[in-house]
Every structure is written in C-alpha cells, then in structure tokens.
Amino acid sequence: MPDDAHQAREDRIAKAAYDLLETRGYAGTSMLAVAKAARASNETLYNWYGDKLGLFRALIERNSQDVRALLDTQAPESAPLQTLAALGPALLTLLLGDRAIALNRAAAGDATGTLGRALAETGRDVILPRIGAVLAAARNQGDLRYDQLDEALDLYIALLVGDLQIRRVIGTLPAPDADAVRHRAETALTRFLALTAPAG
Amino acid sequence: MPDDAHQAREDRIAKAAYDLLETRGYAGTSMLAVAKAARASNETLYNWYGDKLGLFRALIERNSQDVRALLDTQAPESAPLQTLAALGPALLTLLLGDRAIALNRAAAGDATGTLGRALAETGRDVILPRIGAVLAAARNQGDLRYDQLDEALDLYIALLVGDLQIRRVIGTLPAPDADAVRHRAETALTRFLALTAPAG
C-alpha cells in the first residue's frame, strides 16, 4: 500500500462521490455507484469509511483541509482591511462552489444531524475565527469600530453571503462567475465599512 | 365528500407529512408512513397528489398560502417604515420556523430541482415583491434613499435573514425564540436604515 497510490485512490473516490452527489443528491448516491464510478470496490469503501455517513464525513473533512489551505494562502500579513478584501472573493467562491453546496445538500438530507455538525465544525467554526482575527486586528489598528466581535462577524457574513447558500442548495441559483463574486464581495465590504467606520 | 371533512383530512395529511419530514427527512419519509400517521390510505394519497413529489409540492403551496395570509394581516397601511418594522419579525419567524425549514430540506434532497423551484416560486418570489412595495413606498415618502430596488431588497434580506436559513437546514441552529427574532429584526432594520438613510 504505497501512500501515493492510496492517496490517488482516495482522490478518485472523492471525485466520484462529489460527481454523484451533485447530480443525484445524497439519498440518490449509493455506495455501489460511488465504488463503480471510482473503479473501486464496495468492500474497500466500507473498510475505509465504515458506512455511508463515514464516507461523506471524510469528504467534509477533506474539504475542510482544502478550505484551510486556501485561506492560509489567501491571507498574507498585509493590512487587515486589505486581507479582508482579499478574503471576501475567496470565501464566496468556496462557500458557493459546487462541492460545498453538494456537501450542504448532503447535510440537509441527513436527518441525524451528523453531517451537519461535521460541516459546521470543520467549516463555519474554522472559517469564522480566521475572519474574526482579521476584524480584531483591524479594530486594533483603528480601521474599524465595533463593540462585539461576534456581532461584527455575523454582520460581515450576512453582508457577504446572505441567503445565497440556501438558494444554491435548493437549486434556484447557479454558481456565480468570477465577476459576480468580485462585485458581491466589494459591495459587502463597502457596506460593512460604512457600518463599522471609526467615524460612526 | 363534504368540503370541511375533505379539508380536515388534508390538514391531517399535511401535519403528518410535516412531522415525519422534520424527524426523518425527505428521503426517510415514506408515503406509507404519511398515510398511516394521517390515518389515511395509501390510495388516497396517490389519488389526491399523484406521487410523492406531488404531495410535497402541495405542502409547499399550502405553506405559501399561509405565508401570504400572514403577510397580509401583518402589513396594514401605516407608514412604510412601520410596516417594515412589523414585517421583519413575522418574516423571520416564518422563514426559520420548523415547517419552512423542513420544506427547504425536502427541496435540498430533491435532485430534480422541482421542489426547489416550487419553493422559490411560491416563497421568495411571493415575499420579495411585497417587501419591495414597502421599500418603494418608503423611498417615495423620502424615508429611504437607494438606487436599485433589487439591491435594496437583497440588502434587507441579507441583513435580516443572513445565513440563518442554511444553518437551520443543516441542523446546527435551533429555531430562534421570540426575543431572538425581535432582536435580530431590530438590528437588521437599524443597519438597513443606516445604509439607506436619506442623509447618506
């Protein structure tokens, strides 16, 4: 079991699972179909992930690692507001991308709440502290004025993401292109600054 | 087939479907289980609604009628900003209630997009024009200043609802109580006014 071969097989499985998830939904994605599409075997899937929930939990964790990696590359130590400006489009692209939306659909279809919890723990709970750090730094530098960090965070997320995720999840909104993402992120930041400017 | 008895049976079916939807999810809700819980028969369900999708489409339409009714009672012809202030909590309560969230989960689990489209057409597309009318009236009276009605609408919805719906749908957020609803609606309105005040 060479590690690179193992990794490649995991990649194939993940890709197959995402493809099926996006076209057929969580309930419509069977373990056999994933195995077949990944040219793997049923037994391997169950040996590696335990059960169907485990497979998608693993998917969520993989995605979380990717998100963390991308956030780290996108957040250099320049001025906090500049970091925020760079973070916005990256976040929007991530949160509204096909993969993240598929995972949210899976979580919505899991009545036990396991996937939802995993998604929140490795998604929102990972992303928000990083933005929070940026907001705190901006306040320390006098670039922002707000009382509660939590509220400022919620405000920024609301302005940036709004209800786009749920609309993507129920299938009434296509993935935005780069221009739309940039425009929305800029608008959100402008409004956020207008509400948290040091003058006001 | 007296109309009131028919109505009562429809109510029982709807209640049973909601209960199952909320506890077991869309895929986990079988037609037989709905029939049994509603003390109705399988055949009746199929005769009335055609198939499973039809049943939940009917649920969505019922919900839309309730929403419209509530919106109409909540929106008297007082000052537009007062109407907006009254509308906020009502909307939040509706959009984050167990029933609406269950319907959104169902739409998320329907890979064909039929339920999502129905939900958008009878939900968002019904609600937004009503708020839009209020915003337009407020602008006409000089209470608000904005360029594009669409953008003002999106801003208001983003501030009011934010990402609460998706968090409810994936099960990581409980339904807010009346206090939380009121507080959030007030905060949203304050921020909205700060961004669309005639002075700015």
Added chain:
DNA sequence: CTGAAAGCGTAACGATGTGTACGCTTGCAG
C-alpha cells in the same frame, strides 16, 4: 332503502439500497 362513490387497510410487485461474504487477481516481502 338502495346503489354507487370514496376511502381504509393491507397485500403485492418490482426496483433499489445498505452492508456482508467470497473467490480471484495483483503486487510486494522475504
């Protein structure tokens, strides 16, 4: 009172799913 429509309860059918078992192939270690 009578007849028919509506609807309940249940059985049945075909399809599909999850999770398990098993034989065969592959690739690597000693």
Added chain:
DNA sequence: CTGCAAGCGTACACATCGTTACGCTTTCAG
C-alpha cells in the same frame, strides 16, 4: 519462488421504498 495482504468484481441477504391493486366498510344522494 512462495506466501500473504489488499483490493476488485460480483453475488447475496435483508430491508424498504414507490406504486398499484383489491376487498371491505362507510357515507350520502335519490
């Protein structure tokens, strides 16, 4: 070369689902 672990492909047991069908009961119009 030999042995073994990993894994593919397939088949299997078992359950459940959507949907249809059918006999029996209820209800109500004429």
